[in-house]
Amino acid sequence: MPRSYPPTHPHTVLRINVMGEDEVLNHRLMQMGILPGTELTVVRSGAFGGPVELAADLGQSIAMRKSDLQSIHWDVVALPLSAxxxxxxxxxxxxxxxxxxxxxxxxxxxxxxxxxxxxxxxxxxxxxxxxxxxxxxxxxxxxxxxxxxxxxxx
Known part of the structure; x- marks a missing residue:
């Protein structure tokens, strides 16, 4: 069953529970120090399902496709009241x-x-x-x- 997308509203804070099945994506994230337990904050989201800019605790800023976000198991820590x-x-x-x-x-x-x-x-x-x-x-x-x-x- 496909997983649902995490909310991608600006200011949403997501915590990685389990890395996804995509080994290339996992390797890229781990090289940047983004591991399970890391919290990422949504900075902005591209139009029409475009990439999502995320900011990590360590000051990194990364862009991920929504399909990549869907493959990772997340917990939503905080989000805007409008979301x-x-x-x-x-x-x-x-x-x-x-x-x-x-x-x-x-x-x-x-x-x-x-x-x-x-x-x-x-x-x-x-x-x-x-x-x-x-x-x-x-x-x-x-x-x-x-x-x-x-x-x-x-």
């Missing part, structure tokens, strides 16, 4: 705000800062609940609000 496709899991944490000074001031006034946990209430329009306050987030704002799912430990 979230379903309300489950409902609990999320703000990882960072990828906007300028005014954007960050605006969100700080609403109580949305890095580390704050919130509940995702709806996707169209995007509604979140922080403490007991319900906040509507615009699509453009959601593209710059980088979130990660809250892991429930039992």
């Amino acid at each position: 979230v496709q379903r309300v489950s899991p409902p609990d999320w944490r703000v990882l960072r705000l990828a906007g300028g000074r005014r954007f960050q001031q605006h969100f700080r006034q609403m109580g949305i800062v890095a580390g704050v946990e919130f509940t995702l209430m709806g996707l169209a329009p995007i509604r979140i609940r922080i403490a007991s306050t319900s906040v509507h987030v615009g699509r453009g704002e959601a593209e710059r609000l980088i979130v990660e799912p809250v892991r429930v430990t039992t």
Whole structure:
């Protein structure tokens, strides 16, 4: 069964679980120090299924075809709120705000800062609940609000 593509929205953070079956691609990535456990951040994605530019922790920037991305087993660590496709899991944490000074001031006034946990209430329009306050987030704002799912430990 073919694997689905990982999300390729800018600011999405992907962690490699298992390298793919393509030995040439694996060798190329390993020579650059990109091994299982490495986190890569999507910088930009080409139009019409073109290559995806990824930035590694060590400062490397690489371009990969989407078919190469599909062959690698990934975990999505963080992604823009606009890339979230379903309300489950409902609990999320703000990882960072990828906007300028005014954007960050605006969100700080609403109580949305890095580390704050919130509940995702709806996707169209995007509604979140922080403490007991319900906040509507615009699509453009959601593209710059980088979130990660809250892991429930039992």
